[in-house]
Every structure is written in structure tokens, then in C-alpha cells.
Amino acid sequence: xxxxxxxxxxxxxxxxxxxxxxxxxxxxxxxxxxxxxxxxxxxxxxxxxxxxxxxxxxxxxxxxxxxxxxxxxxxxxxxxxxxxxxxxxxxxxxxxxxxxxxxxxxxxxxxxxxxxxxxxxxxxxxxxxxxxxxxxxxxxxxxxxxxxxxxxxxxxxxxxxxxxxxxxxxxxxxxxxxxxxxxxxxxxxxxxxxxxxxxxxxxxxxxxxxxxxxxxxxxxxxxxxxxxxxxxxxxxxxxxxxxxxxxxxxxxxxxxxxxxxxxxxxxxxxxxxxxxxxxxxxxxxxxxxxxxxxxxxxxxxxxxxxxxxxxxxxxxxxxxxxxxxxxxxxxxxxxxxxxxxxxxxxxxxxxxxxxxxxxxxxxxxxxxxxxxxxxxxxxxxxxxxxxxxxxxxxxxxxxxxxxxxxxxxxxxxxxxxxxxxxxxxxxxxxxxxxxxxxxxxxxxxxxxxxxxxxxxxxxxxxxxxxxxxxxxxxxxxxxxxxxxxxxxxxxxxxxxxxxxxxxxxxxxxxxxxxxxxxxxxxxxxxxxxxxxxxxxxxxxxxxxxxxxxxxxxxxxxxxxxxxxxxxxxxxxxxxxxxxxxxxxxxxxxxxxxxxxxxxxxxxxxxxxxxxxxxxxxxxxxxxxxxxxxxxxxxxxxxxxxxxxxxxxxxxxxxxxxxxxxxxxxxxxxxxxxxxxxxxxxxxxxxxxxxxxxxx
Numbered sequence: 001x002x003x004x005x006x007x008x009x010x011x012x013x014x015x016x017x018x019x020x021x022x023x024x025x026x027x028x029x030x031x032x033x034x035x036x037x038x039x040x041x042x043x044x045x046x047x048x049x050x051x052x053x054x055x056x057x058x059x060x061x062x063x064x065x066x067x068x069x070x071x072x073x074x075x076x077x078x079x080x081x082x083x084x085x086x087x088x089x090x091x092x093x094x095x096x097x098x099x100x101x102x103x104x105x106x107x108x109x110x111x112x113x114x115x116x117x118x119x120x121x122x123x124x125x126x127x128x129x130x131x132x133x134x135x136x137x138x139x140x141x142x143x144x145x146x147x148x149x150x151x152x153x154x155x156x157x158x159x160x161x162x163x164x165x166x167x168x169x170x171x172x173x174x175x176x177x178x179x180x181x182x183x184x185x186x187x188x189x190x191x192x193x194x195x196x197x198x199x200x201x202x203x204x205x206x207x208x209x210x211x212x213x214x215x216x217x218x219x220x221x222x223x224x225x226x227x228x229x230x231x232x233x234x235x236x237x238x239x240x241x242x243x244x245x246x247x248x249x250x251x252x253x254x255x256x257x258x259x260x261x262x263x264x265x266x267x268x269x270x271x272x273x274x275x276x277x278x279x280x281x282x283x284x285x286x287x288x289x290x291x292x293x294x295x296x297x298x299x300x301x302x303x304x305x306x307x308x309x310x311x312x313x314x315x316x317x318x319x320x321x322x323x324x325x326x327x328x329x330x331x332x333x334x335x336x337x338x339x340x341x342x343x344x345x346x347x348x349x350x351x352x353x354x355x356x357x358x359x360x361x362x363x364x365x366x367x368x369x370x371x372x373x374x375x376x377x378x379x380x381x382x383x384x385x386x387x388x389x390x391x392x393x394x395x396x397x398x399x400x401x402x403x404x405x406x407x408x409x410x411x412x413x414x415x416x417x418x419x420x421x422x423x424x425x426x427x428x429x430x431x432x433x434x435x436x437x438x439x440x441x442x443x444x445x446x447x448x449x450x451x452x453x454x455x456x457x458x459x460x461x462x463x464x465x466x467x468x469x470x471x472x473x474x475x476x477x478x479x480x481x482x483x484x485x486x487x488x489x490x491x492x493x494x495x496x497x498x499x500x501x502x503x504x505x506x507x508x509x510x511x512x513x514x515x516x517x518x519x520x521x522x523x524x525x526x527x528x529x530x531x532x533x534x535x536x537x538x539x540x541x542x543x544x545x546x547x548x549x550x551x552x553x554x555x556x557x558x559x560x561x562x563x564x565x566x567x568x569x570x571x572x573x574x575x576x577x578x579x580x581x582x583x584x585x586x587x588x589x590x591x592x593x594x595x596x597x598x599x600x601x602x603x604x605x606x607x608x609x610x611x612x613x614x615x616x617x618x619x620x621x622x623x624x625x626x627x628x629x630x631x632x633x634x635x636x637x638x639x640x641x642x643x644x645x646x647x648x649x650x651x652x653x654x655x656x657x658x659x660x661x662x663x664x665x666x667x668x669x670x671x672x673x674x675x676x677x678x679x680x681x682x683x684x685x686x687x688x689x690x691x692x693x694x695x
Contacts, residue, residue, distance in 0.1 A: 056155045058204050058529050058533060059198060060530075061197060062197055062199050089106060100530065111133050113157040117595055118130065123140070165189050173197075213226065225246050235593020240318070242581070245580070255555065296560055299559060304655075305655070305659070307613055312659065312665070315598075316665065316666055320670060330595060358442050389416070389418075393416075431457060465489075468485065473620060479620075486562045505587045556612075
């Protein structure tokens, strides 16, 4: 790349374009190579001048955007932050009339954002410390951004700066009508998006790094995932998902071995095969309609303890990864509002900044009068689907009794299959509705927005996937039906997920999208960048976490009635790791990934399911015919049996709490590192306050 800092059109900001009407953006032929001419906007800091500029983010413009609008946008991106700009580097692509802008970031902008985000980096003494811009020279590799920050971090910082652009005063955008004019403190990037100027903003792939990552991740026969490389290329939020998927998958080995043992010695495998062929319940010799009591009880108790130990051990692993990836010290800052936030412009009473304000009572009113009823409506649709499932079950059973044919045996599983398809379709629609509802609630912070969105999805998911199972277990008390339903869910849902998540996107990409983005070595670099924008946007990790949460629920809540649950999940997840990796690398655009310290609210959701498993498994133990026979022989009344179950439940919860206390959430060395980072950060802040007083 050529030196950044030679373009005379680089000054300006959200201010006037009339100051430099003769400004022309130079025409360039390509974006890579030793020299491309004076094309990148200039930098204001001498230490940021570089012989090579790394393309990080592609901004796709609308087809009708005029050249003067593009030139104004390039100056805005390159202008210093004190003038209302983003202090980034912008490249116009092939010419001023093209529909792309390539964005990079100079050293000082990257370093300042590193401090704002609270990232930790390696200090001169080889310890991880919270980065301080004033002490930047004492951090290792702080003069080499491609080593100091990961590719994912550099790209996210570009997005962070672009999303933070706000108009410093009322302003008319060149080439646009007055109706699209900027008002004071408007979010510029969102306004340009609604005006059709900006169609998309996406991080760019590095072909060489992507090829190396693909070979180390899913192309070979290796079992271990290159998590550090995933973190460097896709970011910590993606890396934490794959780390948890890997950890959870190998944690399935103990329950899988136990399940196979119980199924073998209790004869459940042969019984399930007979039931699946005949379509009706097969009476066991001992007339026990549930699993053998020893296996039933062992599996139930093991599931409760296993779920607690797994989550506690994961928290320790998560803390270690967070330290290694420099996100241990992330803190909530008094940052600018998120791009989608809107309201009346005023002075924030906390920060003193002029920004949009939105009363909390209005948000709560919207949640109470709109969000809650709509969520309740969808939960009602779940109940309606469950009732239709029971009606269909009754109809096909009656039909099978009348016909007793191969066709009627096949139809027995149709209600389950149709209900699974219905719940999946309803979940897809609900996710879009939940997104719209959360936008309507108008949360100021991005973290609050994500938490409320996730909470809506979790409530619906729990109800949607587990309502039928709880109804069968708690109200119908039908263990054989519960076992059959769970087996259907495990097999059909996993097949549907694999087809919808991997097979269909692969076929669409292979036969529809790929032929239109065939590349040759001599193709201009900007055309290769455009090809990346033709890929579908990555849908996020919502569906992936939901799938794991549902799996965890099936295993921890109901596996005692179907011992092979962990076996089926283990087989599915061994392929899921590779299919998800392939999907990330090949089938979707590269996503922006904010730095995170853990899985966030998803971790809380898994822990809640772990506690619910105590109630579920205690109740399922009561359904064991062997236990019921023992209770009757002992002359115990229903009230005494219930009290005994409640006592057992409380004892098991106490055991889970003791386990959680005995296993610290983070290793001792991580705790010491965290305290040291907090101490050094406090000392650095104190020195910054003393410096102005001494001067």
C-alpha cells in the first residue's frame, strides 16, 4: 500500500463541502500492490503515516449515490474526531462514481479505541494489563497494529468509530434532498443508511488467513479447534461460542457412556426398537413401563450433578480464555448511545453530553402495553400447536387400531414430525418479531438491547421446545409417550437443523451464488471486495446458542427416560463443530464481532436450566413404577410421597449449591491477575488526574 497522508482531500468532517469545491478524489486502478498512488485520505498524526494501509472494512453505497455525496462521506470518515469525523482512512475504490468505499484505521485511532473498549494487552513485563494510551510505548508491539490487535479487533474498531459518528450541528448532505438533512446529534451512519446512501458495511476477509484457518479448523482430521486463531480472525464472541461448543461436546462423553451402559443392561435399546417398529408400547416382562429403576435413578441423579459440574468448569475455562484474549477487564462505559437509539435532543444528566434522550417510563410503557402482549400471543400459539398435536396423536392411534397396516404405522409419527416443523417455523417468525419489539422499546445501550432481545427469545424457546414434554411428564404422566416424543425431537430436530443450517445454504451458494462471483488472479481488487458483499449476511449466533440450550435441556431435564439422549447429542455435535466452522468460513459474510468476556446471558440461561433439572428429574423419579410399587408396599399416602419428593428436591438443590461453591468460578491465578489489572488501572487513572495539576 502507499503512504497514508498524501491526499489533499482528506480534511473536513461533518462540516462543509463548500470549503473545497475543487477537491477531487484521485482515480486508482487497484487496491493492493506496492504503490497505488495518492488515494487514501491523509492522517493528521505523523506517527500514523505508514508505507502500507490494510483494507479492513467495505462500505457499499447505493446505486444512485452522486459523486459529491461520496466525496463528502470520504472526507467525513477521514476527518479528525474533534471536527466530527471518524479519524479513519478511506479509499474510494476505482473512482469517485463507484459504489464502494474501503476503510482502514491509523495507529492512533486504533490505540485510543483499544483503551475506550477496555481491552487488555501484553505489557513490557509479559503480563496482561489494561491498555492505556498514555502508556502505549510500554506495551509490546504497540507500534505494529497487525500484531498488537487481532484482525477482528481492528475491524470492529472501524465499525465502532463509524457507528459513533454524530452530527455536530444541523447539516445538509451534498447530493441529497432537504428531507434527508442531518439534525444536531443525529447518528450519521444510521441516517445515511435510511436515506439509501449506505447499503451495507462489512468486514473484509483476508484470503490467505482464511485459507490457513480453514485448513486448521475443519478441512483436516484434527479434533482440537484452533481457538486462538478463531479469536484472531472472527473475534472473541465467535471464539467463545466455538469454545463452549467444543467443551460441551466433550463433556457429553460421561453421560453418553452411562446412557449406553444403562440402555444395554436394562434392555431399553431392544424395547425402543420394538416400539419404533410396531408403533405401540411393548410391555416388559416385569410390567415396568419406564426404565429399570436402578438406571432411572442413577441417570436422574447423574444428570443433575453433571449439569452443575459442567457449568462450573466452563466458567473457569471461560475466565482463562478471557484473560488470554485480553477481554478480562471489559467494563461498561458511559459511551455514546447505540446507533438505533432515538429521542428528543437534550443534555445527558450523567455525562453532560448533548445526545438524544428517551424517558424510562415511556420505554417501560411500551414494554408493558406492546411487548408483553405480543410475546403472550406467541406463547398462546405454542399452546394451540400443542393441543393440535394431541388431537392428531389421538386420531392416528384410532386410525392405526382400525387399519393396522404399514401405512397406519407410518402415520403414527406424523403428528410429532408436523409439530416439530410447526415449532421451528414459529420460532423463525418470532425471532423477527422479537427483534422489532426490542427496537421499538428504544434501549440506549447496546448491552441492554441485546439482553432484552435474548430474554424474549429465551422465554419463547423454553416454552416452545419444552411445553409438550413438561405436559406429558407432569400432567399426562406418560413415560412411554415422553420417551417416544423425546426420541422424535432429538432425531428430527437435528436432521432439520443440519439441512436448514448447512445443506440448503451450501446448495444455494454452490449452484446460484458462486457462479456469479467467480474470481481470477488478474481481477481488480475492488471486484474481489464486491464479491464478498454478494454473500448472505451471517445470521448471528442466536440460532446456534438456542440449539445448544435446547440440547442441554433435553439432556439435563429428561434424559433419565431416554438414556441414549447424550449419545445422539454427541454424534450430532461432532459434526456440528465442523459444519458451523465451514458455514462461518464459506457460506456467509464475515461478521463484526465485539470483544466479550464470556457468553453473557446465555451462560445464565444454561445455569437456570441446570436448576430446573432438579425439579424435573425428581418428578420423573416418582413416575418409576418400581418406586411407586415400593411406596404402596410401605403404605405411604400420596401426601407423604409428595413431601418425600420435595425433601429429595431440596437435598439435591443443596448438593448443587455446595458444588457451585466448592468449584470457584475462576482459577486462583486468574483472580490474582484480575485484581492486579484493576489495581494498575486505578493507579494509571490516578496518575492521569495528577498530571494536569502538576503542570
